[in-house]
Amino acid sequence: MDQKGYRRGSFQSATSDEDMLEIAGASMDFSMADDDPPLDREMGGFSSYNGGGMNGTSTMMDFLEEPLPGVGTYEDFNTIDWVREKSRDRDRHREITNRSKESTWALLHSVSDAFSGWLLMLLIGLLAGSLAGLIDISAHWMTDLKEGVCLAGFWFNHEHCCWKSNTTFTDRDKCPEWKSWSQLILGHGEGAFAYILNYFMYVIWALMFSLLAVLLVKGFAPYACGSGIPEIKTILSGFIIRGYLGKWTLVIKTITLVLAVSSGLSLGKEGPLVHVACCCGNILCHLFTKYRKNEAKRREVLSAAAAAGVSVAFGAPIGGVLFSLEEVSYYFPLKTLWRSFFAALVAAFTLRSINPFGNSRLVLFYVEFHMPWHLLELVPFILLGIFGGLWGAFFIRSNIAWCRRRKTTRLGKYPVLEVFVVTAITAILAFPNEYTRMSTSELISELFNDCGILDSSQLCEYVNDFNSTKGDDLPDRAAGPGVYTAMWQLALALIMKVFITIFTFGMKVPSGLFIPSMAVGAIAGRLLGVAVEQLAFYHHDWAIFSGWCSQGADCITPGLYAMVGAAACLGGVTRMTVSLVVIMFELTGGLEYIVPLMAAAMTSKWVADAIGREGIYDAHIRLNGYPFLEAKEEFSHKTRAMDVMRPRKNDPPLTVITQDSMTVEDVETIVTKTTYSGYPVVVSRASQRLVGFVLRRDLIISIENARKKQDGIVSTSVICFTDYCPPLPPSSPSVLKLRSILDLSPFTVTDETPMEIVVDIFRKLGLRQCLVTHNGKLLGIITKKDVLKHIAQMANQDPNSILFN
């Protein structure tokens, strides 16, 4: 598909399931998840619409009976009606409660229904935790495979391999069982040729992994690429993307995530883990009718699953819940908060019992700092915040520009080639530098680490003066040559990461942003930390250091600077606030360091917001034209409903259906000639007094069904939406009663209502459309898409960038 395939959605178009979804700027030569059975279709496909203005349900004998298959369901790439979905769930709940008094069996059913939510959370936690453990273990092994192989068993990674060995603690990673490729092939690991061989093998493995990943994504599950968070945000806000959370996506994303991480590309597994957890949530929803059949309830589960995803990504359950609340979720009632927390805990503890990091720590980067920080240190922390904000804004701009270019030029047609080139460049640049060769999470771990007396890494090569050492506390020391080397290498690594990440995020492989952003910040932070430390060491007589940093004192912790820098950069890119600080807090476990983290996160957000308001996820949502109504931004323009509603001034009048005077043929003509997804029903064309609203899909299905199954329904039959239909001459064909599909409680606003209030109503109630009246007469209609287009227009953006309904 080329540029003209990049279609613009039209107003109220009901044909959008033909629209193709553009994922993260990819061109759509991929088959659209057609290997993926339409899970959602099955879920939503056979439930009845009992909500809104329908009163017939209470008289139904069996509340699970479906009057008409398809009535009350949604097309793909359409927005759900939250009010309707929640009404349906309440009807269901009411039925179960009423029946529970009738028999023991019904009572049991009611109890099991009440606890099914908890059971589901437990299952999601277990599954997400297990998958995360599997991914961690595999990625660890495959990352090491790029460097060598274990003779004791090829399935051991470097660390495991050397555990078995009897070497001493310091030589832990130089055990005889572990052979680098040169050792294996040449028999030795010294010399230029061995180095080149290792280099070659490293690049080859990286290319193999990444090519396999992109081919799997391309071939089996195009939805498995990217971080998935923008799409999940959109889905949670009430959009339908069939197959996006399906089982094929889950399988392929899990496999390709391992491959992508192992290939050494500048990407992380945290965002995709959220996607994986949401897939688990969606699939497990099928076990319970309550969640299978209700789009709103399912989204509650998905919010909790997202929390579980972050929880396993960092080992931070509370941070995960807050991330879901702050960043991902749209509708997050308190009941969901509590359940999310449960799911996040279960997931975190499942992961811990699998113990992929081999240290029975819950968290990804465990750090323990010994020294408190000083108030004056807030200055460098705020500097890091500014750096984080600038980097975040720069990254978002460049990445979006690149993704837009990929989307609109020939570049997007060759995703495999793109991945090949980027991987090759990354691998070739990465190998010579120790800090880019290691996996990014190892790098962050090392940067966060506070140098102890036993640490033998290059970063901890200080000039030791054992005379001044008291007990465990190491004083600030002069940096040794190792530290200076490390500084240069880190500076180079920083430059490389900054640029390569821009091109990596958005490729056709699963890719998270958390880890690369944190790496950039951690490097910058460590550099600054060491600089401040050396400054304090050599100039402890300066006035700014007097009183808190005398000679021989341990006053600067470079690891803390790395951590603060990581928080700042992550904040700049994602614009997370509380959840960011809480995730970082959970890593250290000490309330001590919350203030530096908060200072950096706040500065970073302010700086980044001053340059561009959108976080990376929102920017990608806009790039892809998803119909997402941002809950954080206030709409601040002084327009009114009449400025937004359709029909506009010179448009033909609104298409309406009258309550008791149109024939089947009339209605069919309207449905054929227009593409609107619903029609207002009025008393008469003259009065324009609103009776209700009927959905196109329900109308088509009901008429078709009636023509097939009901006697006497012909084209000239009158359709009647009222309770008592007007008497007709005896010769006329029988009347088609459609009151049951009529929503008798459509939302209305007056034409004078300020748009800020309309936006608020759409946001808070989750509406799909709203009718506009003036002095009691129907004037027009506002759909969610109209609202989004209007917001885009007011923000001087292209209103046609909103693609779907």
Added chain:
Amino acid sequence: MDQKGYRRGSFQSATSDEDMLEIAGASMDFSMADDDPPLDREMGGFSSYNGGGMNGTSTMMDFLEEPLPGVGTYEDFNTIDWVREKSRDRDRHREITNRSKESTWALLHSVSDAFSGWLLMLLIGLLAGSLAGLIDISAHWMTDLKEGVCLAGFWFNHEHCCWKSNTTFTDRDKCPEWKSWSQLILGHGEGAFAYILNYFMYVIWALMFSLLAVLLVKGFAPYACGSGIPEIKTILSGFIIRGYLGKWTLVIKTITLVLAVSSGLSLGKEGPLVHVACCCGNILCHLFTKYRKNEAKRREVLSAAAAAGVSVAFGAPIGGVLFSLEEVSYYFPLKTLWRSFFAALVAAFTLRSINPFGNSRLVLFYVEFHMPWHLLELVPFILLGIFGGLWGAFFIRSNIAWCRRRKTTRLGKYPVLEVFVVTAITAILAFPNEYTRMSTSELISELFNDCGILDSSQLCEYVNDFNSTKGDDLPDRAAGPGVYTAMWQLALALIMKVFITIFTFGMKVPSGLFIPSMAVGAIAGRLLGVAVEQLAFYHHDWAIFSGWCSQGADCITPGLYAMVGAAACLGGVTRMTVSLVVIMFELTGGLEYIVPLMAAAMTSKWVADAIGREGIYDAHIRLNGYPFLEAKEEFSHKTRAMDVMRPRKNDPPLTVITQDSMTVEDVETIVTKTTYSGYPVVVSRASQRLVGFVLRRDLIISIENARKKQDGIVSTSVICFTDYCPPLPPSSPSVLKLRSILDLSPFTVTDETPMEIVVDIFRKLGLRQCLVTHNGKLLGIITKKDVLKHIAQMANQDPNSILFN
């Protein structure tokens, strides 16, 4: 005022500022905060209503100009209109943004306006933290004053006094400078007479403190009594109680809280600290126009202040924010979340730098456990959860029953006597038992504590077998006689606390529930913990202990049981969930113990919810008839808007105003004859087509103003709500144009709308009233009070228990 003063509000009554507010069941012989200048009145009193359907504001030259004083403000004991308030704030913001382009001064104004929220948070944090420090220090000193006095300076408390002394560590609390009353008066502390003297002094001081507290509350600030959380919940949901958060309340509550805590009554300072912090927030709002003049914005600040209050109460900033989110707040946008977190952090660190606990710990109960827990221990933890749930439900029922009795019988007329009697009983029963004599927070601290090798307290009097001790780890040991004595004393203390708390909560003194609930749970937990420990010690050969609790191992930590018990009881009473677990987690700082806490909290909530759905705060809200629309409970009945709206079937028709055909006299007659707080404006009586809604208060003020200041406005003047008024004969008096006070965008629903959706709309949008239409014709009106009454009716409660508008 006697029982007949306990008036029932009437439908849509606008006279409710004559209604007296019943606080926590007190009869109203107190003067109604008349010493308290009407802060809120001043705040809301001179701001204009520019929101809703008004379009005139954009043409106004000065956006701070007030067209008519009083228009757009609220009466006391009325509900605010969130939509209107938020509209006003957006208008204000828009004006400032527009002007910022004009001059540097306006730009500075705009920037300072943007940062004023953060500055306000900083100030609230500092003030709340300082006050909490002050309260802690004073309460500590006065609690010790009941036992004796420091000769080195009477202003030292026991601990401080002995710090100065050169005694050894173990005799810390037996230094010569500290004299018990018997030592001071008799010269010695031995013998029965000395004991009786100490006993006597203890009771006398307790009575003095509590009487002073109740007299201060009674005399100066009746709103200072109770925990304040039910009222704050109500205020945050949009209700107006003038003076409840005023400066007199702040001063008196701070002083009386110290007195009440020191008197040894079974109450805590945590709830009242939230009230104190909210008072700080409300008072500091006066510094900023943005918050002073807008009820909705002020409530955002108050939500953050509540978080700061919990943060200083426990030293748990994250828990505080979640508490505010989960338990107290109604409207909590994400921006507020981040700011709350900031305020909570500042408050916690201010408190820490004051360091009232003398240990530079942030948290109230710092605990450090060394041993992990075993999966099998979940059984006793769940038992504790069941206990907590049962106690919570029992407490709520009994306390509400007692408060209702106080409210409806002569008992309520003697609050001072009541406090006297309860204090006397508490003091007399408390003194002989060591565990009730100490302050409740000390008791909890001791119960949470894991017995170390150096602990000399009675609870840690185990039979030491130093042969089996390895390093720091103490194995499970046989309990010594001290432990057995402690068990008996604790059991007695448990019984006393359980019963006395029921009568204490709701008296006319500041009283929090957190600490007494936690104490009950901690005692029960410790008892169970020691029992399990001894069981494991003597029967380590039992199958259930095999594999994890062999002889000489440290497997049971009774302190953890105490902590889990405390969480369970607190959960049972307040029905907190996530915030409870997070607060407890912040106390320990280890993710390890989240699972036991969660298990207990979940069980406790389920058990308590099975007995009664309401938490203690909700129960008190209902008892006092506050118009609080619970956001957590789903409305699950199948009624429709037509069943709830007024007028009902046989009522006279709805009072409406026509848009251009009524005279000033007609409208004045309507206003005099009815008490509704607003009137729908229609095109004509015949068509009943809705144009807008006008508020009674605005109408009265505008007509009065026009009669005074506008020429030619007489009783026969026609009032016109349209843009272009119809031409009148030249002889007729001039027309009164009132379009500016007409809300052109009233919310409407159809008569067929299910009440569940109506309740949702009221809740989510914060409406005051909603109009009901049928086929475009106005049928009736639903106010928030109607909704609340309907909910009460559906729950088989007295619908007349809802008192205010």
